[in-house]
Amino acid sequence: MNELLKNTLLRAIHAGADVLKHYFQGTFEIKSKSSLNDLVTEVDKKAEDAIIEVIKSVFPEHFILSEEAGEMSSASNYKWIIDPIDGTVNFAHGIPICCVSIGLEKDGQMIAGAVFNPFMNELFFAERGKGAFLNNRPLKVSTNPNMESACLVTGFPYRWVDVGADPISVFERFIRLGLPVRRLGSAAIDLCWVAAGRFDGFWEYNLNPWDIAAGYLIIEEAGGRISNFNGDAYNIYDKQTLATNGQIHEQMLEIIKGTGNPKI
Numbered sequence: 001m002n003e004l005l006k007n008t009l010l011r012a013i014h015a016g017a018d019v020l021k022h023y024f025q026g027t028f029e030i031k032s033k034s035s036l037n038d039l040v041t042e043v044d045k046k047a048e049d050a051i052i053e054v055i056k057s058v059f060p061e062h063f064i065l066s067e068e069a070g071e072m073s074s075a076s077n078y079k080w081i082i083d084p085i086d087g088t089v090n091f092a093h094g095i096p097i098c099c100v101s102i103g104l105e106k107d108g109q110m111i112a113g114a115v116f117n118p119f120m121n122e123l124f125f126a127e128r129g130k131g132a133f134l135n136n137r138p139l140k141v142s143t144n145p146n147m148e149s150a151c152l153v154t155g156f157p158y159r160w161v162d163v164g165a166d167p168i169s170v171f172e173r174f175i176r177l178g179l180p181v182r183r184l185g186s187a188a189i190d191l192c193w194v195a196a197g198r199f200d201g202f203w204e205y206n207l208n209p210w211d212i213a214a215g216y217l218i219i220e221e222a223g224g225r226i227s228n229f230n231g232d233a234y235n236i237y238d239k240q241t242l243a244t245n246g247q248i249h250e251q252m253l254e255i256i257k258g259t260g261n262p263k264i
Contacts, residue, residue, distance in 0.1 A: 001104075001111050001127055004058065005078075009104055009114055010125075012054040016084050016100035017118040019047040024119065025094045041092055044068050047084035047100065055080050067210045079105040081213035081236070086115075087186030096120065101188040103213025103236070110236065113214025115188045124192040124218050132195055132221035141224040141245035142197035150200040150248055153182045153190045157206040167205050173255050187241075191215025194243050195222035201244035201252050203229075209236045219243045229256050 020043065029042040048068050055062065064072040066082035080102060085091050087098030096119030103113040115124040124139070126132040132139040144150060152174060156167050174181050182199070184190055188211060190202045195218045213236045219226050225246040226234045231253050234241070244252055 005104065006112065006127065008055060008058045009102060009112055012051045012080075013100050013102050013114045013116045013123070015050040015054050016047040016102075017116045019043060019050050020085060020091065020098070020100065021118050024091070024096070030092050040068060041085070041088060043091065044085045044088060048082065051082055051084060051100070051102065065209060067208070077107045081105060081210050083188065083210035086188040086211060087184075090185045095185070097184050097189060098186055099188050101210065101214045103210075103217065105213070105236075110213060110217040113217040115192050115214050115218065117189060122192075124195065124214075126214075126218040126221040128217060128221070130221070132218045134192075134196055139195050139218070139222040140197060141195060141219070141222050142200050143247065144200050144245060145247040147177075147179075147248050147251045151180050151182070151198075152252075153184060153193065153199045153202045155183055155185065155187055155190065155204045157204075169258075170203070170256050173258060177255070187211040188215045191219055191243055194224060194245070195219050197245070201242070201248055203240075203242045203252065203256060205241075206239050207241050212236050212241060215243075225249045227253075229253065 023043045031040050045068050048066055052064060061074055062076045063074045063079040065079060083101040085098055086101045091098040099115050099117040101115045104111055111128045113126050122134060124134050154171060187204055187207050192215055193199050194202050216226055216236055224243060226243040228234060228238045229240040229242060242252060
């Protein structure tokens with residue numbers, strides 16, 4: 001990836017984050033989308049505008065897919081995949097576990113991604129083949145091979161009717177094994193914290209490409225594994241996401257599918 005693409009990605013994510021910081025814990029309009037708690041704020045849209053303005057000023061011909069604006073399609077082989085606020089419910093309630101997430105895809109393959117939580121001053125970045133970083137320090141997933149000592153994180157969909165499964169049953173299987181399971185409310189941060197070794201594994205149903213585009217590459221470049229719930233090779237348009245340190249991946253798949261008797 002050339003330096004102009006990288007610099008544009010970093011400029012764009014800082015532009016979005018500046019909007020979040022300006023409005024955080026202030027007064028702004030909040031609306032519901034697909035369900036009561038599937039929120040969008042005027043800040044989402046302002047941050048999205050700031051991000052897209054940076055990208056379009058340098059690459060006006062590039063394809064853009066963004067959570068609020070949808071598709072700005074073009075014939076370009078580059079696609080920017082944007083979530084202006086991942087963790088909007090947290091942001092709307094003044095909870096500083098939220099971020100800007102931007103992934104860059106070329107010819108259908110993720111080549112770069114950045115996730116920035118300005119409230120914790122944590123900028124995660126990955127470039128294909130060149131590793132993953134947190135504030136310019138190399139990232140590596142945990143080396144924990146033991147499911148019994150794993151710390152996990154998950155999330156739940158807003159509309160369960162769209163899932164075709166019962167996420168609570170899967171959650172129950174994990175907690176009945178006595179495992180600590182956290183819920184932060186931001187899939188992008190969840191993925192980055194697995195990449196950073198803070199969590200050993202993450203699973204969730206029904207995510208969208210903008211939730212996971214950047215985090216997907218950050219996980220892989222940090223040495224982790226990401227798949228769907230069949231264990232198949234992952235793409236960002238899957239609706240089932242399992243990301244782990246690689247050591248406990250098969251055991252987590254077994255628990256999610258409810259097959260066998262995992263020994264932990």
